[in-house]
Amino acid sequence: MDAYYRPTRAEISLDALRCNIEAFRSAMPAGTLLMASVKANAYGHGAVEIAAEAAASGADYLGVAFLDEAVQLRRAGIATPVLVLGYVPPSGFALARELGISVALFREDALEAAAQSAGAGVPPLKAHIKIDTGMGRLGVLPEQGAAAFIERALCTPGLEIEGLFTHFAKADECDKTYTRLQYDRFTDVVDYVKKHDLPIPVIHAANSAAGIDTPEWAGGMLRLGIGMYGLYPSEEVNKRRFELQPVMSLKTEIVMTKTAPPGWGISYGAKYVTKGNERIGTLPIGYADGFSRMLTGKAEALVRGVRVPVLGTICMDQCMIALDPAADARGFGASGPVEAGEEVVLLGCQGDEVISAEDIGAKLGTINYEVTCMLAARVPRVYVRDGRAVSVTNPLT
Ligand SMILES: Cc1ncc(COP(=O)(O)O)c(C=O)c1O
Incomplete structure (x- = not known):
């Protein structure tokens, strides 16, 4: 297994891949x-x-x-x-x-x-x-x-x-x-x-x-x-014929939290400015990873199963998310404030919430195909079978 040190990775479910292949195989003429x-x-x-x-x-x-x-x-x-x-x-x-x-x-x-x-x-x-x-x-x-x-x-x-x-x-x-x-x-x-x-x-x-x-x-x-890869070619195909399972998830971790004071600029251009005291989380993923800068102002992330907005401009290697009181009201509060080290999902499921390749594609004005293809080589791929990582590829290490 290759090593990786930045906690950003694409998890690739080999079980989902197999299920999808078998679903197609059994539906095709013998x-x-x-x-x-x-x-x-x-x-x-x-x-x-x-x-x-x-x-x-x-x-x-x-x-x-x-x-x-x-x-x-x-x-x-x-x-x-x-x-x-x-x-x-x-x-x-x-x-x-x-x-x-x-x-x-x-x-x-x-x-x-x-x-x-x-x-x-x-x-x-x-x-x-x-x-x-x-x-x-x-x-x-x-x-x-x-x-x-x-x-x-x-x-x-x-x-x-x-x-x-x-x-x-x-x-x-x-x-x-x-x-x-x-x-x-x-x-x-x-x-x-x-x-x-x-x-x-x-x-x-x-x-x-x-x-x-x-x-x-x-x-x-x-x-x-x-x-x-568990994705439908379009919304128009007969999705009921197959229950496909998405193979890729994109995950990272909060590497810093802070409560920014009112009027504090977040990211390049200070395009987002805090309205009051706002709790912010920094993620080690950016547009050079395929998390496109064109998602600025549109992207969302999942934290503790709650959907939160990405704030301000997406940088080359990092971006920031809101760990705000509104999100607290929806679930953070119960288990204490979100801290550095907690998992964040940018593509895939967490709890009952899902961010799909189609959601991201719609925000970018493109299709699910391009969303997964965009993921940069520098993002390690962690291959998972039966809930266990069985191999990791990271061309950098
Ligand atoms: C010639 C050809 N065949 C098959 C495929 C697979 O298409 P899809 O990903 O829509 O199943 C492609 C992909 O674009 C292709 O170019």
């Missing part, structure tokens, strides 16, 4: 493979630890955004198949071959580069062909040569085509008209593959939202991201 999306440091949760736990929970594939992320997993000893969902330049093909990493294929020059580097004794480059059915990001357009591209890829020496996939743009919306259109476009391509008996083992389309609302459109593999 035989559907599961890819755990661990890109962006596993949406902030820690790529290597989440990948290892997902693999141990039966994930068949891991998904990442860049080759570098896949290399990190292999170097950590993770042998599960990995697909790079984003662009890999031909300069990375040799390493991908050597490490058995699969790449997404959607560019003509990638076929040429793969052919050039093929040779006796060189392992094949594993690849999944990406079709753009309406995301407008990566992928070959169905009407502009998808079938021919697939045929060429299958004939390219040195390539092993493992899969064919697409990505839905609006699967998290209530109205499924657009997703149906994307699914139909993809089905046309898949029908071509089937009609011509083209050997492509895994055909996949669904993200978490499609896994929740339209599992019948997933194909042979669900690419599970946000749902695995």
Whole structure:
């Protein structure tokens, strides 16, 4: 376990992760493979630890955004198949071959580069062909040569085509008209593959939202991201189908308390000024940890199960909370004043109160995905199983 000395940490529940994976697995049609999306440091949760736990929970594939992320997993000893969902330049093909990493294929020059580097004794480059059915990001357009591209890829020496996939743009919306259109476009391509008996083992389309609302459109593999982390892709998906458990909590401790006199400025710019004698707590977390300065005037914290405001400007490494009489009236008073050393929750539950990634996202004008991804590398991740810390990662120590 890595050491950490500042009492700020993200607690990552491996039990919740497992439950969420099992919930999706049991809700998908029998035989559907599961890819755990661990890109962006596993949406902030820690790529290597989440990948290892997902693999141990039966994930068949891991998904990442860049080759570098896949290399990190292999170097950590993770042998599960990995697909790079984003662009890999031909300069990375040799390493991908050597490490058995699969790449997404959607560019003509990638076929040429793969052919050039093929040779006796060189392992094949594993690849999944990406079709753009309406995301407008990566992928070959169905009407502009998808079938021919697939045929060429299958004939390219040195390539092993493992899969064919697409990505839905609006699967998290209530109205499924657009997703149906994307699914139909993809089905046309898949029908071509089937009609011509083209050997492509895994055909996949669904993200978490499609896994929740339209599992019948997933194909042979669900690419599970946000749902695995216990968060819903949107408020519009059918949340009643799954009771997901959030995997990440963000916790810290009060490192100083004081009663500031009336008219006392709190934090940079003295934007908050005490009205009377106000009890203030200082927290060792700030915007450099991913607790965004844009939450200034909006953020809340949980202390003794009571919701309190963050006061004044959020600094780079610290911020202040109100331990005021109003909060006292709601519960502090009974057990004496809040003191340094007491736990504070900034994301997650304490007592009956919850601050969710959606709450924070709404305050920032963003989505829950970005809230967990924002958590900085310098925040230690403490992995918890059965209520016990089983490992800690802290790149600083
Ligand atoms: C191609 C692809 N598939 C699957 C996913 C997982 O999506 P989600 O986190 O919504 O489940 C992503 C993530 O954005 C993705 O880019």
